[in-house]
Amino acid sequence: MSEDLNFVQRARREKLDALVAQGVSPFAYSFDRTHTTVDALRLHPADQHEEGDTVRVAGRIVAWRAHGKTTFAHLADDSGRIQLYFRRDQLGDATYAKLDMFDIGDVIGVGGPLFRTRTGEVTVRAVDVELLAKSLRPLPFGKEEVVDGVTVRHSGFADAEQRYRQRYADLAVHPEVRLLFRARSTMIRALRGSLDELGYLEVETPVLQPVYGGATARPFMTHHNALDTTLYLRIADELYLKRLVVGGLDRVYEIGHDFRNEGIDRTHNPEFTMLEFYEAYADYSVMMTRVENLVVCAAAAVGAVWAPPEIEGAVEHGSGGVPQLRPPFPRIQWVQSLNDALGADAMGLGDEALRNAARQIGVQKVETLSRPKVLDEMFQALVESKLHDPTFVVDYPVELSPLAKPKRGDPTLTERFELFARGKELANAFSELNDPIDQRRRFEAQARLRAAGDEEASGVDEDYLRAMEYGMPPMGGVGIGIDRLFMYLTNTPNIRDVILFPILRPE
């Protein structure tokens, strides 16, 4: 293996050996730090020019400027970075000589008083220095300069594939990427807080399921050895959460991963994060208010901690910042908006006329699609893709919504809505079907499709029907794609940039 090391790695191994030979342990157990770099900087007031408090800071060496008997460096931690100043007369010959064994990327701890350099930068005058972890592989740090107050980054880490594969290196080198993922966590925490405040209970339901359902998608399959049975990774949480409402947990939610064995592109990762929540005695109009409030709350949370990076050469996440949301969001009827866009009564068209209309607006392979699918495609092309600001689309045709209740007063429609923004679906919700007899019919229709070769169709979930037969309260349910919501709020076009470890082809 050592023959594979490049010359940079070999040089670092040699330094490691030299340190060990001098009795320095290159991988420490702990370091007693008193301040983060940003806290240390704040400790030293702008008007203070004499030496200040003593601090102990720890982090990664990100820049190194040796000048013979004196050395400047920058140390970065999660909060930011601070300059270090080493002097031979301060540290002594032996300690100062050890600095030669340090490299950019090493994790070190430094103690000493704060002072302000000639150029005004708050700096730690190192009195003691300790190696905490030797970096044996060079991190692709770029160099930074400040031009007219704007940080400009030179020759950094640009290879998108390597940034995803080695997210640890991407994060180590790009503070703006750390900030983005912190904002994602902040958003999820805010969503949890909102639901908790409404009396929702956070629960965990099975990822491994004997029967999959709750959405239309091809599943991942696996096998349990002891039971000698096929299990599926869930494609949705829905049916288990609704079982819990049967059990008397009136308001439940779950934030977790769903798995869909389908294509990978800039808006699809096979494993993605879904928030689903169900509320007994609420219908879809109540849930619309809930979604609106949650999205506004998510936007506020993200906006409070995140803005597009102002570093030239930074990893890009679109522009414009977090959108300003002005609830209530517009609500448009599915049928009406399709008819308006088409200039005809889509639902009233005969099969051939409908297919011709679909072809004309550019729907591909119309002849292979079922009638509901054709309608859905037309709606996507004519309406969805043009919804830029958050908009609720309400009252979907019954053919498109196998788990929703029929609309009161119009059985051709269902009480369902989806929320769209920037042409992408952010949420999907309905007044949940709670009639077990109707549900069995719909399951059986799915099972027939499956028998006919439709891999996306699920089977009959007898246990779920049993739960429903005990009596399922009316309820509203919502699914929100967390990755998509965060992409929308940060204007990030690629889902891989909001997932820490996106799926890639194995190396």
Place this chain on the structure above:
RNA sequence: GACCCGGUAGCUCAGCUGGUAGAGCAACGGACUUUUAAUCCGUAGGUCGCGGGUUCGAGACCCGCCCGGGUCACCA
């Protein structure tokens, strides 16, 4: 899946109509006690994605393949 762009040093990239591999940063040696893309002098570092072909000669041209990015399609 279709089309477009790309794969050259650890990183970011250049390499013209084919002539035998370049820069900056990082690394290594040296000088330097307030620098900040530090500076200066020197050194080393390459299976040019892989496999064929054309040619006296291929990083470059041709064919095939692999990998990545983008666009479109599919996957609500």
